[in-house]
Every structure is written in C-alpha cells, then in structure tokens.
Amino acid sequence: MSSNLFNLEGKTALITGGNGGIGLGIAKGFAVSGADIAIAGRNENKTVEAIASLSDTNSTLLGLEVDVSDQNSVEKMVADTLKKFGKIDILVNNAGIGIRNLPHEYSLEDWNKVIDINLTGAFLCSKAVYGNMKDRGSGKIINIGSMTSIFGLDWAVAYASSKGGIVQLTKTLAVSWAKDGIQANSILPGWIHTDLTQGIKDNYQERYDHILSRIPENRWGEPSDLSGTAIFLASDASNYVTGISIPVDGGYTSF
Ligand code: NDP
Numbered sequence: 001m002s003s004n005l006f007n008l009e010g011k012t013a014l015i016t017g018g019n020g021g022i023g024l025g026i027a028k029g030f031a032v033s034g035a036d037i038a039i040a041g042r043n044e045n046k047t048v049e050a051i052a053s054l055s056d057t058n059s060t061l062l063g064l065e066v067d068v069s070d071q072n073s074v075e076k077m078v079a080d081t082l083k084k085f086g087k088i089d090i091l092v093n094n095a096g097i098g099i100r101n102l103p104h105e106y107s108l109e110d111w112n113k114v115i116d117i118n119l120t121g122a123f124l125c126s127k128a129v130y131g132n133m134k135d136r137g138s139g140k141i142i143n144i145g146s147m148t149s150i151f152g153l154d155w156a157v158a159y160a161s162s163k164g165g166i167v168q169l170t171k172t173l174a175v176s177w178a179k180d181g182i183q184a185n186s187i188l189p190g191w192i193h194t195d196l197t198q199g200i201k202d203n204y205q206e207r208y209d210h211i212l213s214r215i216p217e218n219r220w221g222e223p224s225d226l227s228g229t230a231i232f233l234a235s236d237a238s239n240y241v242t243g244i245s246i247p248v249d250g251g252y253t254s255f
Pocket of ligand 1: 016017018019020021022023040041042043044046066067068069094095096097117144145146147188189190191192193194195196197
C-alpha cells in the first residue's frame with residue numbers, strides 16, 4: 001500500500017470545463033496533489049488565464065479547446081491529451097450549462113442544448129478515454145452532477161434531467177468497466193459560487209437567501225470545497241469505490 005493514498009504524482013488528469021469555477025477548483029486540488037493536468041473549455045482566453053493561475057505548481061499543463069457536445073471535437077481533445085502526456089488516468093466530466101425556464105415554456109432547442117452538453121458530453125468524453133484506460137487496466141472517471149440529480153427544481157427541467165442522467169450514467173459506466181480496472185463516480189455539488197450561479201446572487205436575492213437558510217454549514221460553497229472529494233475519487237484511496245454519487249453540499253441534502 002502506498003504511504004500516501006491520495007498522491008496523484010505521475011497521473012494525468014483531463015478536466016472538461018477546467019478553465020473556471022468548479023473545474024478550476026478541482027484542477028488546483030489535483031495540482032497540489034501532483035497530477036499533470038489538461039484543461040479543456042470553449043473560451044480560449046479563459047483557458048489561457050486558468051493555465052496561468054496554475055503555473056506556480058509543479059504540474060505539467062495543457063490547455064485545449066473543446067465543445068463536449070461535438071464528438072469530433074471530443075475525440076480531438078483526447079488525442080491531443082494523449083499526444084502530450086501519453087495517457088489519461090483521470091477524466092473529470094465537469095463541463096455544464098444551465099438554461100432557466102419553466103417546463104411548459106421550455107423550447108426543444110434549449111432542452112437539446114442542455115442535454116447535449118451536460119449529459120451527452122459526459123458520455124462522449126467517457127467513451128473517448130475508455131480505450132486508453134482499458135489498455136492500461138486502470139482509470140478514474142468523475143462526473144459532476146448536482147443537487148438536481150436528487151431534487152426537482154421548477155426552472156431547471158433540462159438541467160435537472162441531465163443531472164439525474166449523470167447519476168445513472170455513472171452507475172452504468174461503473175458496472176460496465178469495473179472489469180477493466182476503471183472506477184466511475186459522481187460528485188453532487190451543493191450551491192457553489194461560480195459564474196453559473198452568479199445570476200441568482202445578483203438578481204434573485206430572496207432565492208439566494210432561502211437557499212442559504214437550507215445549508216447547515218451556513219454558507220454557499222466555493223470551488224475549492226470540491227477538491228478534497230475529487231482528489232479522493234481520483235486517487236488510489238478510492239480503488240474499491242465505484243458507481244456512487246457523493247453530495248458535497250454543506251449538509252443541504254440532509255436538511
Ligand atoms: P461555470 O459556468 O463556471 O463552468 C462551466 C464550465 O463548463 C466552463 O468552464 C465552461 O467553459 C464549460 N463548458 C460549458 N459548455 C461547454 C461545452 N459545450 N464544451 C466544453 N466546455 C463547456 O460553472 P460551474 O463551475 O458552476 O459548473 C461546473 C459544473 O458544476 C457544471 O457541470 C455544473 O452543472 C455543475 N454544478 C454547479 C453548481 C454550482 O452551484 N455552481 C452546483 C452543482 C453542479 P467555457 O466558459 O470555456 O465554455
């Protein structure tokens with residue numbers, strides 16, 4: 001047994017949506033634990049800034065452009081990561097968007113966009129890294145779900161459906177690929193301060209405060225709050241843990 005079960009030295013992690021918010025919080029945690037990191041997003045400027053914010057670590061870094069809902073783009077992202085690092089030990093399916101509207105007013109176009117990025121994207125990225133992980137007999141897939149993987153939310157019909165799907169995708173990947181040495185798990189973040197939720201704070205103060213009143217830890221989370229659980233699920237410490245979804249939510253789901 002390793003003296004430090006949580007050590008990620010010598011491992012390569014690919015993080016979609018790693019150029020901001022929760023993805024960057026996880027990238028920072030992985031860097032401290034010694035992993036080399038590829039971060040991929042759509043916005044090139046954000047990716048350049050994110051790479052710069054990690055440059056004082058010992059990690060070898062790679063920034064990539066990807067649209068996770070596009071299979072060719074995903075395959076190129078994986079090929080470019082393999083070209084640079086030769087392997088992918090850890091995939092974090094973190095890229096995600098939300099479009100808010102009530103179910104009866106939700107357009108098919110918006111529904112498809114959210115499902116394509118949040119759920120199909122995670123499927124495509126997992127499928128694309130499978131060959132390399134299988135060939136080496138090990139791999140860690142970490143999917144980012146949400147409180148809406150569990151709860152309903154009036155203005156999040158497509159988002160909640162995609163995040164519910166993430167839990168089942170995780171179980172299916174875990175069951176299918178355990179024989180290949182691959183573990184797949186999800187993190188279900190609570191309410192975290194990022195660009196995605198900034199609009200609630202700015203425009204819906206009452207809703208923001210109501211959510212806060214439901215969090216036993218009595219604060220919204222920060223991206224760095226996710227890194228400990230992500231390191232656990234990326235490391236040898238979780239080699240017998242697969243198919244589960246862990247809320248990291250300040251107690252929100254227990255209240
Ligand atoms: P951000 O908006 O900060 O991050 C979303 C990330 O996804 C960005 O880096 C963005 O990159 C990337 N992204 C979006 N669409 C695509 C795409 N088509 N292809 C590639 N990358 C894409 O929000 P969060 O950090 O909050 O969100 C990260 C994940 O956490 C999401 O899956 C979200 O659903 C989930 N989550 C967030 C919670 C919160 O309270 N903040 C709670 C629960 C879950 P770019 O800007 O370059 O497009």
